[in-house]
Amino acid sequence: MNRQLLIFLHVAIWAFMFLSPLTFMRGNGLHILQYLMNCMTPLLMMVVFYVNYLWLTPRHFVIGKRRYYLLFNVVMVVVLGIFLHVWVVNTQMHFQTDGPPRYESSIDMVLLTVRDILSLAMSAAVATAIVLAMRFQHNEDARLAAEAARADAELKNLRSQINPHFLLNTLNNIYALTAFNQSAAQDAIQQLSKMLRHLLYDNQQDFVALKDEIQFLDNYVSLMKIRLPQQVDVRFDHRVSNPELQVAPLIYISLVENAFKHGISPTEPSFVHISLTTAVEQFGDNPAADVLTLSISNSYHPKTHQDHSGHGIGLSQVRRRLELTYPKRYEWQKGVTGDGTVYTSTIKIKL
Numbered sequence: 501m502n503r504q505l506l507i508f509l510h511v512a513i514w515a516f517m518f519l520s521p522l523t524f525m526r527g528n529g530l531h532i533l534q535y536l537m538n539c540m541t542p543l544l545m546m547v548v549f550y551v552n553y554l555w556l557t558p559r560h561f562v563i564g565k566r567r568y569y570l571l572f573n574v575v576m577v578v579v580l581g582i583f584l585h586v587w588v589v590n591t592q593m594h595f596q597t598d599g600p601p602r603y604e605s606s607i608d609m610v611l612l613t614v615r616d617i618l619s620l621a622m623s624a625a626v627a628t629a630i631v632l633a634m635r636f637q638h639n640e641d642a643r644l645a646a647e648a649a650r651a652d653a654e655l656k657n658l659r660s661q662i663n664p665h666f667l668l669n670t671l672n673n674i675y676a677l678t679a680f681n682q683s684a685a686q687d688a689i690q691q692l693s694k695m696l697r698h699l700l701y702d703n704q705q706d707f708v709a710l711k712d713e714i715q716f717l718d719n720y721v722s723l724m725k726i727r728l729p730q731q732v733d734v735r736f737d738h739r740v741s742n743p744e745l746q747v748a749p750l751i752y753i754s755l756v757e758n759a760f761k762h763g764i765s766p767t768e769p770s771f772v773h774i775s776l777t778t779a780v781e782q783f784g785d786n787p788a789a790d791v792l793t794l795s796i797s798n799s800y801h802p803k804t805h806q807d808h809s810g811h812g813i814g815l816s817q818v819r820r821r822l823e824l825t826y827p828k829r830y831e832w833q834k835g836v837t838g839d840g841t842v843y844t845s846t847i848k849i850k851l
Contacts, residue, residue: 517542537591541616544580545623551576552627561628562635573624581617585609588616667699670723677727684726691723698749706825710792711743714776717756721774724760732764733771740778745790745851748825752776752794754818755845762843763798772798783829783850790851800836800843826850 521538552573560569670692677685698708698716721736728734756774764770775795782788822830826849834845 514542514546517545534591537587537594540587540591541584541619544584545620548577548580548620548623549627552624553631556624557628557631558635562631573621577617577620577624581620582613584616584620585613670720673724673727681727688723688726691719691726695719695723705749707746708749709743710740710745710747710778713747713749713752714738714740714743716750717752717774717776720753720756724772728764731769733773735772736774736776738776740776740792742778742790745778745792747792747849747851748821751818751821751825752847754815755794755796755847758815759796759798759843759845762800762802765799765801768799768801770799770801772796778851783831783848786850792849792851793846795844795846797842797844800841822847822849 518539520542521535556569556572560566560572674685674688674692677688695716698712718736718738721734725732725734759772759774763772773796775793777793777795779791779793780788781791783791819832822832829850831848832846834843836843
């Protein structure tokens with residue numbers, strides 16, 4: 501809670517408490533002395549409150565010294581309660597000599613004394629409850645801050661892993677080109693140089709413009725097409741209404757890599773179709789908003805168990821980044837068609 505607001509609440513509550521004796525004063529005139537003597541009740545409640553608020557609860561109760569806390573409170577409340585009872589009786593006798601006495605029997609005296617003690621005990625309990633609530637809120641804020649810091653560190657670590665993973669796959673492709681087509685390898689290196697800026701700079705930001713991400717994917721697809729036979733059907737379609745929309749960088753590259761890795765066969769017909777679109781539509785139970793949809797379909801040629809390239813880290817990285825960056829704001833459907841020939845993956849993100 502804001503410190504100034506907290507101070508204001510304390511002042512307002514105690515101002516009300518100190519003005520409340522005016523409502524119990526009777527008579528034709530206002531006696532300042534009578535008012536001041538009646539202020540003893542809120543004054544003692546204030547003393548008990550702040551002894552607990554500033555000292556007993558934070559210095560003893562919170563750290564486990566609860567016997568000392570309880571003993572000190574019992575002694576303080578009983579002594580001040582008895583003193584308050586005597587004070588109120590004398591005040592009443594001094595200013596209301598014609599009125600009824602505060603008590604008519606010893607039972608009344610005991611009951612009224614217990615009432616004064618309980619009033620002070622309530623003040624101590626309220627102070628303790630407030631301190632514990634504030635301590636709980638502080639701990640909860642610290643926990644949430646630690647969770648946010650951990651999630652941010654994990655997200656940065658995931659993004660940093662994309663660079664070597666992506667570069668390893670790309671350099672392997674260029675190395676394969678050098679064996680039979682040096683010209684194509686040179687073109688591939690040129691395409692790769694265009695992508696490095698996005699990798700080295702934009703990837704350090706939390707979000708980038710959608711147009712930059714599209715350009716990066718387009719360069720990657722062009723790089724892949726250099727080494728593929730012409731009969732492989734590769735398409736990358738993108739239709740976005742607002743290219744300045746912000747999106748997490750490199751969140752799709754692992755999916756596109758997998759499409760080329762598992763969708764291309766040297767002996768069988770192959771295709772990779774990629775579509776990136778935006779539209780204003782309903783997302784779950786939320787109102788209509790900008791939704792970014794990536795759809796990938798590719799011929800399915802799964803690698804053998806002996807091929808451990810990538811070790812399957814790409815898809816797990818994508819899911820974890822989606823969970824951290826777009827919690828409860830994404831849908832991901834993926835799988836192989838019934839005939840086992842086509843793999844599809846569709847991610848919808850509410851921006």
